[in-house]
Amino acid sequence: MLDNATPASKSKSKSKPRRPKRDELKAGECLCDFCTGKCCRYFSLPIDEPRNWDDYDAIRWYLAHGQTIVYVHEEQWYLMVLTTCQYLLPDNRCAIYLSRPKICREYTTDACEYDDPSSFEKLFETPEQIWEYAEALLPPRRRPARAGGPGLPIVTIGTSSPIVVE
Ligand code: SF4
Numbered sequence: 001m002l003d004n005a006t007p008a009s010k011s012k013s014k015s016k017p018r019r020p021k022r023d024e025l026k027a028g029e030c031l032c033d034f035c036t037g038k039c040c041r042y043f044s045l046p047i048d049e050p051r052n053w054d055d056y057d058a059i060r061w062y063l064a065h066g067q068t069i070v071y072v073h074e075e076q077w078y079l080m081v082l083t084t085c086q087y088l089l090p091d092n093r094c095a096i097y098l099s100r101p102k103i104c105r106e107y108t109t110d111a112c113e114y115d116d117p118s119s120f121e122k123l124f125e126t127p128e129q130i131w132e133y134a135e136a137l138l139p140p141r142r143r144p145a146r147a148g149g150p151g152l153p154i155v156t157i158g159t160s161s162p163i164v165v166e
């Protein structure tokens with residue numbers, strides 16, 4: 001996403017291989033001119049904090065799809081989907097800059113991920129990771145009750161006493 005940059009100004013990025021730090025920007029320069037459009041290559045949605053096995057099972061399913069990450073930032077859980085916006089051009093400009101969605105227009109470079117090392121309080125990248133986390137936190141998962149109730153006696157012809165099948 002762009003802050004104050006225009007599509008034209010961001011097009012300068014190819015001729016500026018130097019990648020300055022945020023505080024090295026000169027007057028008139030925009031961070032987006034030096035960026036690979038990091039904020040246009042994913043989206044994140046807040047999700048409820050998981051509290052039981054079913055909640056963790058849902059997160060396991062999110063992660064099983066790949067290109068997904070679940071993370072916690074300032075105690076809020078998020079699902080991140082790593083997918084590039086269809087309007088991001090090969091030179092990292094926005095193809096619909098003047099009519100881009102509101103969320104893009106309101107995003108600024110003030111605290112963007114240009115130089116963010118992406119440190120999260122918690123980060124889960126695979127189904128196995130979230131499952132191990134759940135196993136460490138939750139009591140053992142109870143098996144669902146079998147239909148018909150437990151231990152019904154089954155009488156087998158030819159024996160003198162019932163055989164109970166567990
Ligand atoms: S619409 Fe433009 S600014 Fe918004 S995510 Fe897509 S490429 Fe980026």
Ligand code: SF4
Nearest residue numbers: 001032035039112114
């Ligand atoms: S991550 Fe920051 S610098 Fe990079 S395109 Fe988005 S707003 Fe601009």
